[in-house]
Amino acid sequence: MKRKIYDDLVKWKNTNNFKPLVVLGVRQCGKTYIIDEFCKKEFKNYKKINLLNDRDVVKLYASDYSSEKKYNDLKLLLDFDFEKEDSVLFIDEIQESEEFISELKFFNENHSNVRLICAGSLLGVKLARLNKPFPVGKVSRLYMYPMDFEEFLLAFNQELLLNKIKECFFKNEAMGVLHNKAIDYYRRYLLSGGMPESVKALVLCDSDYFNYDLSKLNDIIEDYKNDMSNHVTNSSETLKIRNIYNSLTSQLQNASKKFQYSVILSNAKSREYLLPLNWLIESNMVQICKCVKKPEKPLLGFVDNDTFKVYYSDVGIFNRLVNNDARTIILDEMKIYKGIITENYVANQLKASGIDLLYWKGSRDSEIDFLITTKEDGIVPIEVKAELNTKSKSLKVYDELYHPKYMIRISLKDFGLQNRVKSIPLYATFLIKEL
Numbered sequence: 001m002k003r004k005i006y007d008d009l010v011k012w013k014n015t016n017n018f019k020p021l022v023v024l025g026v027r028q029c030g031k032t033y034i035i036d037e038f039c040k041k042e043f044k045n046y047k048k049i050n051l052l053n054d055r056d057v058v059k060l061y062a063s064d065y066s067s068e069k070k071y072n073d074l075k076l077l078l079d080f081d082f083e084k085e086d087s088v089l090f091i092d093e094i095q096e097s098e099e100f101i102s103e104l105k106f107f108n109e110n111h112s113n114v115r116l117i118c119a120g121s122l123l124g125v126k127l128a129r130l131n132k133p134f135p136v137g138k139v140s141r142l143y144m145y146p147m148d149f150e151e152f153l154l155a156f157n158q159e160l161l162l163n164k165i166k167e168c169f170f171k172n173e174a175m176g177v178l179h180n181k182a183i184d185y186y187r188r189y190l191l192s193g194g195m196p197e198s199v200k201a202l203v204l205c206d207s208d209y210f211n212y213d214l215s216k217l218n219d220i221i222e223d224y225k226n227d228m229s230n231h232v233t234n235s236s237e238t239l240k241i242r243n244i245y246n247s248l249t250s251q252l253q254n255a256s257k258k259f260q261y262s263v264i265l266s267n268a269k270s271r272e273y274l275l276p277l278n279w280l281i282e283s284n285m286v287q288i289c290k291c292v293k294k295p296e297k298p299l300l301g302f303v304d305n306d307t308f309k310v311y312y313s314d315v316g317i318f319n320r321l322v323n324n325d326a327r328t329i330i331l332d333e334m335k336i337y338k339g340i341i342t343e344n345y346v347a348n349q350l351k352a353s354g355i356d357l358l359y360w361k362g363s364r365d366s367e368i369d370f371l372i373t374t375k376e377d378g379i380v381p382i383e384v385k386a387e388l389n390t391k392s393k394s395l396k397v398y399d400e401l402y403h404p405k406y407m408i409r410i411s412l413k414d415f416g417l418q419n420r421v422k423s424i425p426l427y428a429t430f431l432i433k434e435l
Helices: 005-014 031-042 055-062 067-078 098-110 123-128 149-155 159-171 176-192 196-203 215-230 235-253 270-282 315-321 326-330 335-352 393-402 426-434
Strands: 021-025 045-050 087-092 116-118 140-144 286-292 303-312 358-361 370-374 378-384 407-411 416-418 421-425
Touching (some): 005 021, 005 031, 021 123, 031 045, 031 087, 055 067, 055 098, 067 098, 098 116, 098 123, 123 270, 149 159, 149 426, 176 196, 176 315, 176 335, 176 421, 176 426, 196 215, 215 235, 235 270, 235 303, 235 335, 270 286, 286 335, 303 335, 335 370, 358 370, 378 393, 407 426
Parallel strands (some): 021 116, 045 087, 087 116, 286 358, 407 421
Antiparallel strands (some): 370 378
16 A cells, blocks of 8 residues: 655655654554565665564663674674665664664764664654653654545545546635545545555455444554553553543533543543553554644644643544444444544544644634644634534634634535635545645
8 A cells, every 4th residue: 555654764765864763653554564665665685673573682782782882783683784785774663672762873873874764563652751861863753644535545546536636626626526426435434544454454345335344443442452551551550541542532522622631530630641641642542632822823832732632543443432333434324423523534634744733712612623824825724514514603703803814614515715715625634734
């Protein structure tokens, strides 16, 4: 399956700034697969090790040897000269060795000709809780997310439909008779989400989507729950992490959608749940959308850190957690969860595009789902609607207060522009980054 991060990996290879590369992302989003493919195709000499299995490497870096001796012994241990031209070393599950993570500084400062890529399960959690010094400024980072809708269409060999969506987006022209076809694929995406194994299972259904194998998503959810137990210091923190994760459907169902600790447990205190919430953020199992007090540049300068929403990192997982099956989703019978699932989908698409998740809340119960800063038109409000009915009091309130050049409404409607409101279909959310 084509992943857009491949192009970023190529850019890293072609840069003159030789820094070890750390790839971060939620478990099972495809990090190992795409890095392996990249290394095989783009380098003449390639070696991959997995620190869950290659324990001698872990022991070597836990020793009291000098950095240079560890470096030279690593070559001998792997029987691989990673200094050789057109060579790359991929270290998977690097979270198993804090010492190796810390030694990335030595690679950068003393052997900057070496191409080194690192990834791992819950690596973000490990980096946030290192006991050893992290090599600040000595590594490059890439963030990987579940497949976005563009990658999803490519998995289904829908390049022509994808090109049509892009053409209509840039020309602001209606899709016409192709609109319903694109909406059908959007609903299929809601079913599988963007996890590669789940998407692959949907592709193999051969259009028999009502018999789609939900076990792939069930397995991912079980793996997440196991991670909460196996990569946490104590059972009390594990319970708190699980309680937060399970509360998110209720959190998003609240009228305010604001994350509230009292929804987890009636007597829950923020100080007790702050670390467990950060664990979920660092693991990339959830995505945070922060409230902006004033929609002015730079938006991040006006963030209220105490007011935020929390989304699941993948809409397919969200649908599994609320037991929405294939028939419910494909036939558009999601009912009470439809609105928040749609909003979660948009959040995932924006995040995968590298857009900060920010929203605005005003008086008179007005709320703008997302805010973006565009290249030429300043700050633009985005409202998300799950239906064809697109009436909105909040956009009107925002317009009266801040007079943006235009506004965006993402919904089931086709492309269009009316009264300075740009209509973007849900399936084209991934293109908003182009603005």
